Amino acid sequence: MFKVLLRLYLVTMVTFGAAIYLVPELIVTLFHDRFMNYNVDMSRGMQTLLVKQFHQLPAEQWPALAKELDSQFAPLRVNLLSVNDPAFDADEQRQLQQGQGVLRIGEWGWRTRVVSPLGRQQAIELVMPPDPFDMNVLYWSINVLIGAALLGCLLLWLRPHWRDLERLKRTAALIGQGQLSERTQISPRSNIHGLASAFDTMAQDIESLLNQQRDLLNAVSHELRTPLTRLDFGLALVLCDDLPTASRERLQLLVGHIRELDELVLELLSFSRLQNPALVPERVEVSLDEFVDSILGSFDEELETPDIVLDVLLHGSQERFALDPRLTARALQNLLRNAMRYCDRRIQVGVNVTAQGCELWVDDDGIGIPEADRERVFEPFYRLDRSRDRATGGFGLGLAISRRALEAQGGTLSSEASPLGGARFRLWLPV
DSSP: OHHHHHHHHHHHHHHHHHHHHHHHHHHHHHTHHHHHHHHHHHHHHHHHHHHHHHHTSOGGGHHHHHHHHHHHHTTSEEEEEETTOTTSOHHHHHHHHTTOOEEEEOGGGOEEEEEEESSSSEEEEEEOOOOOHHHHHHHHHHHHHHHHHHHHHHHHHHHHHHHHHHHHHHHHHHHHTTOTTOOOOOOTTSTTHHHHHHHHHHHHHHHHHHHHHHHHHHHHHHHHHHHHHHHHHHHHHHHTSOOOHHHHHHHHHHHHHHHHHHHHHHHHHHHHHHTOTTOOOOOEEEEHHHHHHHHHHTTHHHHTSTTOEEEEEEESOOOEEEEOHHHHHHHHHHHHHHHHHHOSSEEEEEEEEOSSEEEEEEEEOSSOOOGGGTTGGGSTTOOOGGGOSHHHHOOSOHHHHHHHHHHTTTOEEEEEEOTTSSEEEEEEEEO
């Protein structure tokens, strides 16, 4: 709010200051004759009296009279000048020689010098001095108080707008975090009620669409599992019979396809559960080295092959750290399976605990991920062109599930180039 208020106040004060100095100048320029006539009328009486006083005395006594009047009129200045004095320009000298008075106006159209001819050779000048310092201070104080009043008005005007905008911002952030039922609840009297109403309508539509999508996904996934289980059971019974070798191989191939489809359904159900805004992660303190060791233990069979070498790096003090064991284990398992698919020979798992949080990473020495695809690989069902084959590419849900499992705990999952030459997936969990 302070930045918005400051910018609005600066714009207002700069405009106000420019208007104070430019608008009077413009008005005086446009209506110069009217200001001149007004000041001539206002000064005619005083100038007539001065001229009469001088004409009552011989010309030899005019300097003494001018000096006496100058002391009496202070701080106004009364000067006796020659008509040809350099202080007058050519037009003013001509006017004085013709018996006409001369008047100069300054800021705001106020007269600064009034000159009346005493004859063809001399003239009496009345000069208005500049304002003293203390008066200038008072004038500036008036401007400062006007600025303070403007600031107070802007603050009173901006505060309800800012309060409602902050509420709108907070609601948008909560909806982005998965709390789809959140609404702005801004009063109809608010000036941004129309915007808030449109936002609430949009949020309601999004909530309805996502709920329908999730319900449909859950329903379809559950309904698919029943016929898949029946098919798997039926084929298992058929395989118990005496069958020709070719028929048995074809049936076993079908069983593999059915189990692959069943695995896809399980992945869809997992992804759907992680999309649930009501998901509350469980915080449990675990020993990180033991936690990583238990996850690696589930891959013992795959890692028994001499073609893959797995390294584990532990940095920092491996103290106990609070996390959701189920979600974190699922994310790390998916990343390890991904690394085993695409590595050439080596996989490296790293753990580093700092005062800010826990960092885990999984490196492989495969061909890596192009920079343009490093964010897209976390999209559901997105697979790189080189991995379109189901034998290596999976379903395209593993990385999406891993990221969602980390985000549910307030963490992040990103991909980058690995020092081993392949891809690195970096997990971050804050304290």
